[in-house]
């Protein structure tokens with residue numbers, strides 16, 4: 001992301017005139033009000049065996065007891081390695097999956113097990129943007145049909161008509177409204193993602209779940225799409241659950257960031273606290289592995305995590321990160337550390353660790369030796 005394309009302060013503005021609520025029973029939320037509250041959210045996918053009669057032989061603990069809150073107009077970023085449960089969390093919040101346990105409250109209303117009918121007013125307020133703009137748009141439909149689709153499904157007829165609203169939305173996302181009758185294949189990757197964004201905006205959402213919204217795009221256009229989403233957040237007061245593995249993009253976009261590991265949130269904090277004073281060893285490892293603008297001038301050493309993420313079918317007891325952690329001791333295997341504000345953390349910075357790091361991304365040399373002796377030996381031989 002280039003300097004020119006970044007926005008230094010992406011805190012949401014405080015529109016004193018929030019949009020009218022699509023749900024007439026609940027007053028429109030104001031910036032900073034709690035919007036989404038998730039507690040003990042759990043998703044265990046069954047593992048079935050048998051050719052005719054399927055037996056449940058285990059479960060994939062994709063998300064296991066996750067708590068977080070998103071305020072109106074705020075972006076919460078979710079980062080973590082592949083398979084740690086980010087997408088499943090997003091799909092649970094969007095109610096595309098039925099959780100195994102836990103509670104999802106949206107504007108104070110428990111929507112965890114709400115029926116289709118009960119969910120209808122909320123559905124329009126929670127929208128999703130997917131990773132792959134190619135796969136998420138029907139190639140046989142025109143842009144007009146795609147973007148007006150949610151209005152049609154929900155029986156919404158805007159004052160000036162659907163076509164006028166679609167053209168307005170295309171303009172908001174930076175597309176030419178005259179391309180209303182074009183098909184997805186006539187657009188570039190970035191433009192297709194803009195079509196997906198226009199579709200998500202069709203019902204005036206209050207919360208957008210963006211699941212890796214730019215990772216399928218060329219690096220050169222990632223910033224444009226991120227900046228578009230940021231504009232929507234700032235100008236329309238839309239909250240985001242922003243899922244991505246790119247730490248730089250998450251830092252740029254989100255006011256708060258949650259780090260997931262093997263189905264759990266291991267650390268959550270406001271952006272600066274998390275990136276400048278990380279306390280969980282896993283957050284240290286992730287940050288140390290992130291590419292840097294000037295690697296040649298950097299004094300930062302990389303922490304190499306030994307091995308792969310353990311299987312979510314049989315995760316380690318106690319702290320799930322302990323099998324790859326350089327600080328693990330006996331207690332880490334017997335007691336799961338709670339996600340709490342540990343000593344030295346600023347308010348709202350929560351960490352789940354028995355032996356947290358000091359906060360600065362310090363020398364990783366010692367950790368590297370403990371973590372991966374074979375690799376260290378190889379590097380020493382080579383140098």
Ligand SMILES: Nc1ncnc2c1ncn2[C@@H]1O[C@H](COP(=O)(O)OP(=O)(O)OP(=O)(O)O)[C@@H](O)[C@H]1O
Nearest residue numbers: 045060062080081082083084085086087088089312
């Ligand atoms: N429908 C499903 N049935 C069984 N297991 C699933 C299902 N969906 C996801 N999983 C498993 O749940 C775990 C979490 O997957 P999830 O896609 O949420 O992770 P992720 O952090 O989003 O990863 P990625 O960045 O690769 O998308 C993985 O082990 C995955 O294989």
